[in-house]
Amino acid sequence: MLIAYLYGELNEKETEKLERYFAQYPDELVKLHGLGEVHELISHVQDKEVIAPPVFVDDASIKPLWRSPYVKFAMGIAASILFLLVAGKILGPEINYANGELRISFGKKVEKVVPPNLTENQVREMISSSLSKSNEELAATRSEDQKKLMQTLVDFNSKKIDAMTKNVSQASQEQVRSFVSNLQEQNLKLMKDYFQLSTADQKKYMENLLVDFSGYLQEQRKQDLQFVQSKVNYLERNNNQFKQETEQILTGLISNAGSKKNVY
Amino acid sequence: MAETLLDIAMMHSDTLIARAREGDKNAQGKLVQLWYKRIYNFSYKFFFDHDMAMEVSQKTFISMHKNLSGLQEIERFKSWLYTIAVNCCREEVRKKKTMRSFSLNDLNQEREESYRWEESHHRNENPERVMRQSELSDLLQSCLMQLSPEQREVVIMKEYEGLKFREIATALNVSENTVKSRMYYGLNSLKKIFEQQKITKDTIGYEL
Numbered sequence: 001m002l003i004a005y006l007y008g009e010l011n012e013k014e015t016e017k018l019e020r021y022f023a024q025y026p027d028e029l030v031k032l033h034g035l036g037e038v039h040e041l042i043s044h045v046q047d048k049e050v051i052a053p054p055v056f057v058d059d060a061s062i063k064p065l066w067r068s069p070y071v072k073f074a075m076g077i078a079a080s081i082l083f084l085l086v087a088g089k090i091l092g093p094e095i096n097y098a099n100g101e102l103r104i105s106f107g108k109k110v111e112k113v114v115p116p117n118l119t120e121n122q123v124r125e126m127i128s129s130s131l132s133k134s135n136e137e138l139a140a141t142r143s144e145d146q147k148k149l150m151q152t153l154v155d156f157n158s159k160k161i162d163a164m165t166k167n168v169s170q171a172s173q174e175q176v177r178s179f180v181s182n183l184q185e186q187n188l189k190l191m192k193d194y195f196q197l198s199t200a201d202q203k204k205y206m207e208n209l210l211v212d213f214s215g216y217l218q219e220q221r222k223q224d225l226q227f228v229q230s231k232v233n234y235l236e237r238n239n240n241q242f243k244q245e246t247e248q249i250l251t252g253l254i255s256n257a258g259s260k261k262n263v264y
Numbered sequence: 265m266a267e268t269l270l271d272i273a274m275m276h277s278d279t280l281i282a283r284a285r286e287g288d289k290n291a292q293g294k295l296v297q298l299w300y301k302r303i304y305n306f307s308y309k310f311f312f313d314h315d316m317a318m319e320v321s322q323k324t325f326i327s328m329h330k331n332l333s334g335l336q337e338i339e340r341f342k343s344w345l346y347t348i349a350v351n352c353c354r355e356e357v358r359k360k361k362t363m364r365s366f367s368l369n370d371l372n373q374e375r376e377e378s379y380r381w382e383e384s385h386h387r388n389e390n391p392e393r394v395m396r397q398s399e400l401s402d403l404l405q406s407c408l409m410q411l412s413p414e415q416r417e418v419v420i421m422k423e424y425e426g427l428k429f430r431e432i433a434t435a436l437n438v439s440e441n442t443v444k445s446r447m448y449y450g451l452n453s454l455k456k457i458f459e460q461q462k463i464t465k466d467t468i469g470y471e472l
Contacts, residue, residue, distance in 0.1 A: 001444075002448065003429075003444045003447050003448050003451075004429065004444060007422065007429075009428060009429060034455055035448075035451045035452070035455065037455075037464075037465060038451045038454050038455045038458065039423070039451065040465065041404065041454075041458060041463065041464075041465065041468065042404055042407075042408065042419070042423055042454060043423065044397075044400055044401060044404055044468060045309065045401050045404045045405055045408070045424065046397060046398070046401040047301070047305045047424070048304065048305055048308050048314075048317075049301075050300065050301055050304045050305075052296055052297045052300030052301070053300075053322075054293075
């Protein structure tokens with residue numbers, strides 16, 4: 001109400017009422033004066049000068065009839081119906097409802113081939129007759145295959161044996177003898193070579209063994225001589241040392257004996 | 265004198281609005297000419313930025329052109345137009361929050377003075393006095409910018425656009441009491457800001 005009074009938006013009645021209120025409460029009037037001062041101060045903010053730009057209005061809002069959403073919707077429905085009609089013409093659909101069954105079919109009607117009514121016995125007979133027929137056919141083909149197999153085996157074996165006997169009969173007695181003598185000669189030669197080779201090897205081995213043994217003996221003798229020589233040298237050194245020690249002892253004894261005489 | 269004529273034209277623009285609503289392009293153009301300055305100044309005071317004010321003004325009139333045919337009551341045109349302007353301002357505020365940028369014009373404020381002098385309609389007056397008025401206007405405008413957007417839009421609509429509380433309530437789609445309350449708190453906040461900055465009637469009188 002205070003604000004409305006400040007901006008003069010109160011009617012006469014309300015203004016009078018508020019003025020009476022201000023008479024009773026002068027503090028509120030002071031407050032109002034404060035706000036009035038602010039109102040006066042901010043009125044010094046100037047407006048900026050601006051030139052309105054030229055206006056260009058396009059006609060984008062005016063759409064042709066065929067672009068309106070209603071026409072588009074109607075055209076969509078029409079296109080769907082047309083599509084269904086064309087598809088129906090091409091596929092020839094048929095819709096039937098019979099015995100609580102809805103049936104939708106396309107194309108020409110195919111006549112069902114209904115088999116004649118048969119009794120259980122007839123069916124059994126048909127099955128057993130077809131089974132026996134197939135068994136007979138199987139047995140016949142099996143026996144035929146067995147015969148063929150036997151025939152091929154016999155043919156193959158007889159051909160092989162015939163070829164071998166033919167080769168043997170063709171060889172003469174002289175050829176057999178020459179073959180055997182050749183075999184004997186080859187064996188003999190083989191044995192000779194073996195023995196010759198083994199004796200030569202043994203000889204060579206023994207010679208090497210003897211040479212090695214003599215070398216060993218020579219070496220042993222040399223080492224023994226060196227050992228003996230070193231021992232003799234050692235004895236000689238000991239002997240010399242012993243001699244020197246005895247000489248020292250003797251000279252010691254002699255000198256001691258001379259000194260004792262002087263004391264007495 | 266020219267402004268008064270403009271105001272009279274705006275007061276009697278019902279026929280113009282009716283013609284514009286029916287699709288008269290000439291009437292639509294005249295409506296823009298009539299209201300452009302008001303919408304620009306509203307946006308300028310809201311943002312204290314020329315570019316933003318231009319942007320909001322353009323968007324407001326584009327939206328007006330698109331939606332004018334849907335306006336039911338011609339008498340409500342003024343508050344309807346300010347509703348569009350406020351919505352555009354709020355949209356720009358949202359954009360500004362997400363985009364961190366600054367105007368290059370802010371860098372050379374001094375150079376802008378000569379342009380502002382040229383564009384001023386007071387250029388036949390005493391240049392020194394006009395310059396002081398301009399500085400004072402900017403100072404008060406910067407105080408206005410310290411208000412919250414809700415209080416600022418109400419203060420601008422009431423103080424500078426001369427809308428009634430009822431019209432502001434319609435434009436902002438809030439109750440009249442809410443508008444009065446925002447106005448009251450807005451003025452109180454401005455009073456405190458003026459006190460802090462030592463802006464009084466006497467100092468302004470001295471400046472002018």
